[in-house]
Amino acid sequence: MLQNFNYLMEMLKNKQVGTITRKKHSYVMYQGIESDYIYILKDGVAKISNILRDGREFNIAYVTEPDFVSLLENKQTNNVYALFNVRVETDFATFYKVPRKDFWEWVSTDVELLRIVDEFYQRRLSLNLGILQEMMTNGKKGAVCVCIYNLVDSFGIQKKDGILIDFPITNEDIANFCGISTRTSVNRIIHDLKAERVIDIIENKIMIYNLPYLENYVN
Numbered sequence: 616m617l618q619n620f621n622y623l624m625e626m627l628k629n630k631q632v633g634t635i636t637r638k639k640h641s642y643v644m645y646q647g648i649e650s651d652y653i654y655i656l657k658d659g660v661a662k663i664s665n666i667l668r669d670g671r672e673f674n675i676a677y678v679t680e681p682d683f684v685s686l687l688e689n690k691q692t693n694n695v696y697a698l699f700n701v702r703v704e705t706d707f708a709t710f711y712k713v714p715r716k717d718f719w720e721w722v723s724t725d726v727e728l729l730r731i732v733d734e735f736y737q738r739r740l741s742l743n744l745g746i747l748q749e750m751m752t753n754g755k756k757g758a759v760c761v762c763i764y765n766l767v768d769s770f771g772i773q774k775k776d777g778i779l780i781d782f783p784i785t786n787e788d789i790a791n792f793c794g795i796s797t798r799t800s801v802n803r804i805i806h807d808l809k810a811e812r813v814i815d816i817i818e819n820k821i822m823i824y825n826l827p828y829l830e831n832y833v834n
Contacts, residue, residue: 619731624681626721626728627655627711636709643710644685644701653718654684654701659708660782664700664791674791676742677704677782679769683735684710704782748834757832758793759804763814763821764829771823780821 634657637643643654646666656678663675663684678684684701722728749761763780770782786801795801808814813825823829 619727619734620681622727623655623731624657627713632711632713634709635712636707637703639703639706642700642702644697644699646698646700647696650697651715653686653713653715655711655713656680656682656684657709657711660704661708661710662702662704662788664702665698666700671796672700672791673794674788675699675746677766677769686732686735749832752834753832755793755795755800756804756807758795759789759801760808760829760832762789762792763823764826764833766821767823767826774822777822777824778826779817780823783819784821 635643643661644650658681661678661684663678665673665675667673685697685699722732749758753761766780766782766784767778770780771778772781786805787798789805790796790798790801793801805814805816809816811825811828813823813828815822815824
């Protein structure tokens, strides 16, 4: 769990904040839709994505441990819109559903909670800047390599022969993380990486044999 986040989780329990559970591929937030709630992942895996101007989906990150999936700003009016889609990626995922107005009232009187919120914004800014940098400095193959490398932190399990990404990731998902418009391009790159013995696909999961190869593309 993220540093200091235990404090928030304990607070939510003490305040008896309710939870909701959603099935795989259901959404808890839609980009552009008004929301009076803030959602905090309790367990499961959720995916955050954006819809680009041309209608394509752009994946931003997986949330794999207790954390905000979207932290809506404090406004006096009710027309606050979700900035991202948030979709469940495991069979089930559970979220704390916190009234937005209540949450920001807590923040205004709790220094530790304010620190947690600031850390979230810093992490999200760093993530967004990192994504932008990788997309600007790498070609398609480099972008795919960085995407696979980044999955290690969330899902990597050390095995005898390499690191297993213990979560099914489709080529379409990889394409959406990399801003690649066609899955065909990702298919070709994955084929090349397999031929070079950098990775393999085992039961729909990625096995990494040569992590330094992937790391060479990370700025």
